[in-house]
Each structure stands twice: as C-alpha cells, then as structure tokens.
Amino acid sequence: MGLLDGKVVLITGGARGQGRAHAVVSAREGADIAIIDIEKQVDSVSYPTARKEDLAETARQVEAHGRRALSISADVRSQTQLDDAVARTINEFGKIDVLIANAGIWTVGDFWSLSEDTWDDMIDINLTGVWKSAKAVAPHMIERQTGSIVITSSVNGLEPARNFAHYVAAKTGVVGLMQSIALELAPHGIRCNAVNPGVIKTPMTNQTNGWNMFAGHDHGTEEDLMAGGYHFNALKGTSFLPPEVIANTALYLNSDLAAAVTGVTIPVDAGHMILPGFNHDPVK
Template identity: 45%
Template sequence: MGRLEGKVAYITGGARGMGAELARTFAAEGADIVISDICENIDTVRYDLGTKDELEAVAEEVRSLGRRCVAEVADVRSQKQLDAVTAKALQDFGKIDIVCANAGIHGVAKFTTMTEQQWDDLLGVNLTGIWKTAKSTAPSMIERQSGCFIITASVSAREPLPEYAHYTTAKHGVIGLARSLGVELGPDNVRVNTILPGPIDTYLNDNPVNRDWAAGFKGATTEDMHAAIRNWHNLRGRGALPAKAVANAALYLASDEAEHVHGAELVVDAGHLLLPGFNHSPVQPEGYPRRPNEGYNPYAD
C-alpha cells in the first residue's frame, strides 16, 4: 500500500519539470492525480514553456501506474480557468486532498530596465497564481476539514540575487502568503507547508538562455551549467539537483508521516544556504586576464 493510497493530488505546472515529477511520484504512491499547465508561451519568458502534448504524456504516465488522471490546460493567472479545473477534479474524484502550487517561471532583468509586463507576468504566475490556486481549492478542504497545501518557493525566498528583483520579491511573497494561509487554514485541519529548492535539473535551468546565464558565457553546455552550479552547493559534487529531490520532500509533506507538520519551510538546496556570502561579480584589477565571453549575460541582449 502506497503512502498516498486513496488520496487525490492537484499539481499546477504539471506538464514537465518538478510538476511532472510530483505527478509521477505521487501516483506511484497511490494517489489519483489532477495536473494543469498553461501550455503556451509567455512573451516575457525567454524559454519555451510546457506544451499540451507534454501535459498529456505525463497523464499517460500516471495512468500507466494504475492511477486516474485529469489533465487540463489552465493559466494560474486566471481564476476562471483554475476554478474550472477544481470543479472538474471534484466532479471526477469527489475531493482534493493535496494541492501542490508549483507553477512558476524564471526571468532575469535589472530593476531599472525591467518592463512592467516582465514584472506583472512573473509575479502573476509565481505569487498571485498561488493565491488564486488556494482560493479555488481551499473551500472544499475547509468543508471536509482536511487537506494539505505544498507550495513551491525557492532559496530566493531567503536571499537576493542581482537582476532578480521580481523573482526575489515573488518568492519572498510566497513565504508570507504561505504563512498567512497556514494561520487561516490551520483551525480547519488544512496543513500548509513550503519547499525552498535550489537550482533543479529541469528545462527551466537547462535551456540555451539559462545555461549561458548560469555559466556566465555564451554557448554554455549542460555540463557547463552543472559545473557553475557546483559553486552554489555545500554538499560535494552536486550540480543542478534532480527533480526527484523536490518530489521526495513533497511526498513526505503530503503523507500521514507529516500529519503534525504545519508552517514548515523545507529547504532542498544541498546546503547552499549554509554557505557564507559570495560576490558574484567582483571588480578585478586592470590587466586581469579574462576568459573569452566571460561575464556574458543573455538577458542583456
């Protein structure tokens, strides 16, 4: 018997990456699954987002494990679309036990040159989308006096990075929102916890633009990205962490083993936040030899 036998889990951003791994992991432990994703690109995001074909492929993987799956296209910035997914889930499964508010996008820009659309899109998905997901799903949990929210934040919820004002703001806001949800939902026996991942080995990081950004030079390979990220971690030999690392943390929080865990902020970062400060862009003395393309930033193009 699986750790989530008889449960129903709804996962946003489920077409690939961490969302897809959450769906597979939860299904393997006995849960029926609801996944949603926007399934179209956002103009201010410099890499391709998940597709409807990818969403359906994840649904087929879930079904191959003997579990039921609802897969719907929905933008977390749209309350109407989220409400439709929730209604479909309740119609088909009768309940939602677990919500993984996982949908997120990435971007880099100086705050002085960032456009309003860049700011609005990133906060709309990464922060407001969590509020709207909770608004949609919490009422049925309150009615049943049972449920669990697992919210994807980031180590950026605890530290700033340069050219990350919108992302850092959103992730700091996620922690504040999660704490507020926890205070309100705790008396209804609905648990709320967050996961703070470091860099994860998904397409969000392993795409041409973000490989160059992580490595700091043009034409970076996947291994260049991992090599750069090894500077980020305290545990030996870790590049970008597997999505399974986040899914395993979420599995614990979703299971009965965590029935008394509420308001936790579980860090999955190979010890990054243990490290002392590091100047990512020190001023070098005149004449210091530079690597070809060193300091390249694809977001400055």
Template identity: 55%
Template sequence: MSRLQGRVVLVTGAARGQGRAHAVAFAREGADVVAVDIDAPIGSVPYPTAQAADLEETVAQVEALDRRIVARTADVRDGAALAAAVEEGLATFGRLDVLVANAGIFSTGPFWELTEQQFRDVLDVNLLGVWRSMTAVAPHMIERGSGSMVLVSSVNGLRGNAGAAHYAASKHGVLGLMRSAALELGPHGIRVNALCPGLVDTPMTNWPGLYDRMAGRPGGTRADFEASALHYGILGGQGALGPEAIADAAVWLAGDGAYGVTGQAFPIDAGHLAMPGFNPSPVRP
C-alpha cells in the same frame, strides 16, 4: 502500503519538470491526480513554456502507475479555468486532499531594466497564481476539515537574486502567503507549508540565457551549466538536483508523517543556503 493511497492531489504546472515529478511521485504513492498546465507562450518568458504534448506525457506516466488522472489546460493566471479544473476533479474523484502549487516562470535582468510587463508576468504566475490555486481548493478542504497545501517557493524566497529581483520578490511573497494561510486554515485542520528548491535541472534552467549566467560570460553551454552547478551546493559530486528530490519532499509534507507540520518553509537545496558565500565581483580600489 502506499503512503497516499486513496487521496487526490492537484498539481499546477504539471506538464514537465518539477510539476511532472510531483504528479508521478504522488501517483507512485497511490494518489490520483488532477494536473493542469499552460499550452501557450508567455511573451516575457525567454524559454519555451509547456505544451499540450508535455501534459499528455505526464498523463501517460501517471497512468503507467495504474493511477487515474484528470489533465486540463489551465493557466494559473486564469482563476476561472483553475476553478473549472478543480470542479472536474471533484466530480471525477469526489475529493481533493492535496494541493501542490508548483507553476512558476523565470526571467532575468537588472531590476532597473525590467519592463513592467516582465515584473507583472512573474508576479502573476509565481505569486498570484499560487493564491488563485489555493482559493480554488480551500472551500472544499474547509468543508471536509482536512487538507495539505504545498506551495513551491525557492531559495530565492529566503535570499536575494542579483539579476532576478522580480523572481525573488515573487518567491518571498509565496512564503508570506504560506505563513498567513497556515494561520487562517489551521483551525480547519488544513496544513500549509512551502518548499524552497535550490538549483533544479528542469526546462526552466536549460536555456541559453541561464547558461550564460552560469558560465559568467556570453556563449554558455550545457557543459558550463553542469560544471557551475557543482559549486552550488555542499554535497560532494552533486550538481543540480533532479526534480524528484523536490517531489519526494512534497510527498512527505502531504502525508500523515507530517501531521504536525504547518507554516514552515523547507529548503531542498543540497546545502546551498548553508554556504558562507563570497562576493564574485568585488569593487577594487
């Protein structure tokens, strides 16, 4: 029997990458899906954001698994749009059991060179967007006396990121939000946990600036990304994770097998955080 048969999940950032993987994984386990994503660029984001055609492909993949899906364009910076998507999902399916707050963006730069707009955009999507998503579903879950919220943080929610301090700050914030919400929602039978992905192979990690970072020089390529990714974890021969690895963990957290788990952060990082690390650019006398 499918682990999530008869349940309904809301996935933000569902058009591609990790979000699509979440939608498909939940559908494969028997869940119906409410999927939202943006269909517009964000000025400070240095790679193309999702488009309507991407969300249509997610719909096709979910429907190919014989599951129902409500898909709507909604920006997690717009609380009213999120609330409308939730209401449509409730009107269609009659319930909402799981939230996967996945939508996120990334950009780079020394913290003292970041513009205020860059910092605000990352916080508005990665942290406030998670909070808005939670507030859109919390009243229904409280009324039903059950639910599971899975928030997507990052290994950068557990350690710093030189060159992306605003991203690390946003992902640290997600963990503080998760732990606080777990305390508040626990008495209502609602579990709240977070995933902390490591390096995942998605559109957010496939653009020239990120290739340059992975190569350690200008002119980086996809080949440089793949070679550098092999050093990111400790599992032999394994580079960047596929988004399905994160989705599999979300399915477990949402299901009955994790009934006693709340307020926890789970790294899915191929052992990255277990590595002792090294200083890649020491200052020499």
C-alpha cells in the same frame, strides 16, 4: 502501501519539470492526479513553456503507475479557469486532498531594465497564481475539514540574487503567503507548507539564460551550467539536482508523516543555504 493511498492530488504547472516529478511521485505512492498547465507560450519567457503534448506525457507516466490522471488546460492567472479546474477534479475524482501549487516561470534582467510586462507576468504567475490556486481549493478543503497544500518557493525566497529581483520578490512573497494560509486554515485541520528548491535541472533552468548565468558570460553551455552547480551546493558530488528531490520532500509534507507540520519552509538545496557565498572548493 503507498504514502498517498486513496488521495487525490491537484498540481499546477504539472506538465513537465518539477510538476511532472510531483505527479509521478504522488502516483507512485497511490494518488490519483489532476494536472493543470497553460498549454501556450508566456510572452515574456524566452524558453518554451508547456505544451499539450507535455500534459499528455505526464498523464501517461501517471497511468503507468496504475493511477488515474486528469489533464486540464488552465492558466493560474485566471481565477475562473482555476475554479473550473477544481470543479472538474471534484466531479471526476470526488474530492481533492492535496494541492501542489507549483506553476512558475523564471526570467532574468536588471531590476531597472525589466519591462512592466515581464514584472507583471512574474508576479501574476509565481505569486498571485499561488494565491488563486489556494483560494480555489480552500472552500472544498474547509468543507471536508482536511487537506494539505504545498507551495513551491525557492532559495531565492530566502536570499536575494542578481538579475532577477522580480523572481526574488515573488518567491519571498510566497513564503509569507504560505505562512498566512497555514495560520488561517489550521483551525480547519488543513496544513500548508513550502518547499524551497535550490538548483534543479528542469526546462526552466536548462536553457540559455541558465547556461549564461552559471558560465558568467554569453554563449554558455549545459556543461557550464552543471560545472557552476557544484559551486552553488555544499554537499559532495551535487550539482543541479533532479526534480524528484523536490517531489520527495512534497510527498513527505503531504503524507501522514508530516501530520503535525504546518507553516514551515524546507530548503532542498544540497546545503546551499549554509554556505558563506558560493562553494569555492567543491568536492566532485
């Protein structure tokens, strides 16, 4: 018996990284999965964004658990594309029990030097895209008087950071949006919560900008990234965490174990938020 037996889970940004982990963990626990991702490059993002083959690989891993997978190319900036994706999922699987609003990007720069396109892409994908995703599934969940929504925020939805004010603004906004969604949908038996990841090793972070940030200089390496992660976390032996730790927390929130939990944020950060700054004496 799985924690999500008989459920249908719709995941935005599901082609790789945290999204793939959500898909595979949910499938392992008995859910059929609809995966949404963009399949093209976001112009303001320096690292490669999802591709068609990434969606196909996530679907393959879902099906390896004996569950059905539906892959949908859609941009969370488009309400029409999201509405169509929801309709396709309901047509294929008959219902949607869970939305994991996970699609997101990460870029860096001083707030005064960010271009308007960089700011707009960040807010449009990481904040407005969450609203549009929830908006797309809400009528169906209200009609059924049941459902669970989990939104990916960040520890940067709870604290500031240098060089990505636009990311902090989006992820802070997501927390407030989540609380409002939870309040409005509670009378319909629908729950909404947020997971706030710390440092997670995915294609979004394991790239040049992440390497340089944790190295403290240009020409950083993956080794610099991992070394810096120990200083970010409080728990012994933890650096950048695998995306499955986020998927496992979302699994809890989407399961009956959390039937009375709504409107909360759960940091999954190896104790980062309890540190008075960075961990200057990590135990490795």
